[in-house]
Amino acid sequence: MQYIITAPAALNCTVKLPASKSISNRALIINALAGGNTIPENLSDCDDTDVIIKALKDNPKEIDIKAAGTAMRFMTAYLAATEGEHILTGTERMKHRPIAVLVDALRYLGAKIEYLGEEGYPPLRITGRKLWGRELHINGNVSSQFISALLMIGPTLRDKLELHLEGNIISRPYIDLTLWMMKEYGADAEWTDINVITVKPKPYTPRRYYIENDWSAASYWYEMMALNARTEDTVTLTGLMDNSKQGDSIARYLFSLLGVKTTFVKDDNNGPDMVKLKYSGHSVSHLEYDFLNCPDLAQTFVVTCIAKNVTFHFTGLQTLKIKETDRIEALKTEMRKLGYVIEDRDGCELTWDGTLCKAEKDNDLDVAIDTYEDHRMALAFAPMAFTRSYIRINNPHVVTKSYPHYWEHLDNIGVEIEQEE
Incomplete structure (x- = not known):
């Protein structure tokens, strides 16, 4: 056409x-981790947000996030830190978008994640469980969505997460947006050095939330x-x-x-x-x-x-x-x-x-x-x-x-x- x-x-x-897709997608994940019974208000009605809404609401065994890169990154971390077993997949293009950096980091925290196709790429089989907070080093020039995905599960970990971002940090405003929203939900998360973010294992608090x-x-x-x-x-x-x-x-x-x-x-x-x-x-x-x-x-x-x-x-x-x-x-x-x-x-x-x-x-x-x-x-x-x-x-x-x-x-x-x- x-x-x-x-x-x-x-x-x-x-x-x-x-409504902002970036804020909507973060709010949905944080709200779910907080155990909130009321979904955020003024959610985006775009495809990327819709796949997260359906995944969180229906909790299917196989989750198809289609072409939503944000959803793939955020849901990978969320499912890894949440009880249950799921397959996370998407479009052919999504199956060629790298995710090894995030998977390796989650595995270091104790996650059980398997590649069902090419190593380093979706689809993934994720068996969720309680993860450990640790000192974690990751390149700062990777997608900020990898970093945000790790940060958002921080308050649910058994110990504090100390995330060291090495080298040049890209898309810093998106990281700051994630931290700001986490704190809106009661998390103890902040920059503790020029390239270090610390998230303490303090649970989120459910709340009403309006999306800009x-x-x-x-x-x-x-x-x-x-x-x-x-x-x-x-x-x-x-x-x-x-x-x-x-x-x-x-x-x-x-x-x-x-x-x-x-x-x-x-x-x-x-x-x-x-x-x-x-x-x-x-x-x-x-x-x-x-x-x-x-x-x-x-x-x-x-x-x-x-x-x-x-x-x-x-x-x-x-x-x-x-x-x-x-x-x-x-x-x-x-x-x-x-x-x-x-x-x-x-x-x-x-x-x-x-x-x-x-x-x-x-x-x-x-x-x-x-x-x-x-x-x-x-x-x-x-x-x-x-x-x-x-x-x-x-x-x-x-x-x-x-x-x-x-x-x-x-x-x-x-x-x-x-x-x-």
């Missing part, structure tokens, strides 16, 4: 963003405002906090460099905070940034910069190669199809110096963007319609992984979406 997307002339709207809306989803509306580039238009986004712990909230500062101004507004009826976006008319001509702490924003900024003819040099992208797809190669391939040449270096940097090439088709409007079963490819490329007559997106339904109502929201603001089989 393919969508042909045509943008409206103006962009004036209020958007109810989806998603800054990652907000980034695509920032992108639309930057590309629409009309100073008279306003976009209002609901449920975003000025003091958010979400790492992707950095988007508001980065987009200020591309001309989008952010204003926080309190709701008159005591509802959630709102953000109002305006285009200032001023943008840098070159952008450099290290995405080590917010890699999920990389696709958004690659597409935005190229569509605005802003050259860039982005670093800290090493985790992009093990996401839903190899995002570095996917970005290079799809941009080349449109006539832009991105260079990569060592699998962790992307650069565009303005170099162009011949588009895949004589009329580049006939080029269709492949999404590689990766929601962020569709989410990030669709706003290019604001700088072109239209853009074609293949397999557009991949957005359900994190933003199920994306196309509906675009339709509501006047974006024309034509479907072709």
Whole structure:
């Protein structure tokens, strides 16, 4: 299936963003470990969160987490520390996403986990039991989801967990988000040195918990405002906090460099905070940034910069190669199809110096963007319609992984979406 997307002339709207997937998934695991009887409020309705909800509710013998990388990492640790035997599996892509770092760490704490296919990859057979807290050393440059998975089970261990993160620590805001949420549920967990996190065996306390809306989803509306580039238009986004712990909230500062101004507004009826976006008319001509702490924003900024003819040099992208797809190669391939040449270096940097090439088709409007079963490819490329007559997106339904109502929201603001089989 393919969508042909045509943008409206103006962009004036209020958007109810989806709840944060990152917070939802952590809250579900922590709440389950706390023995909470009430599920967190305002949960994300995306695919990744849905598989965790079903796994925790139905407790099936075999759990298929599909393409949800977060769910695979978090559920592996949760099941290892919880009584019962389960098989944890997913899509073919998931069966080629490495998990040995997490499995080795859990085994060191006493977990019983077997590989049912290729060594180091799902599917897994997990026999849950009470685990021991120990001093554990792990590379800081692995996925922060491995680290968060270990931290969240910390309060349930027989002794304290002392986690030493060696070398360069990536995606630190996601680790800090996990620690903050753990403490919200009563855990004793904190940084005790520059690279050491200590979690004491103090049980979680059940509580009501409300999920903030998603800054990652907000980034695509920032992108639309930057590309629409009309100073008279306003976009209002609901449920975003000025003091958010979400790492992707950095988007508001980065987009200020591309001309989008952010204003926080309190709701008159005591509802959630709102953000109002305006285009200032001023943008840098070159952008450099290290995405080590917010890699999920990389696709958004690659597409935005190229569509605005802003050259860039982005670093800290090493985790992009093990996401839903190899995002570095996917970005290079799809941009080349449109006539832009991105260079990569060592699998962790992307650069565009303005170099162009011949588009895949004589009329580049006939080029269709492949999404590689990766929601962020569709989410990030669709706003290019604001700088072109239209853009074609293949397999557009991949957005359900994190933003199920994306196309509906675009339709509501006047974006024309034509479907072709």
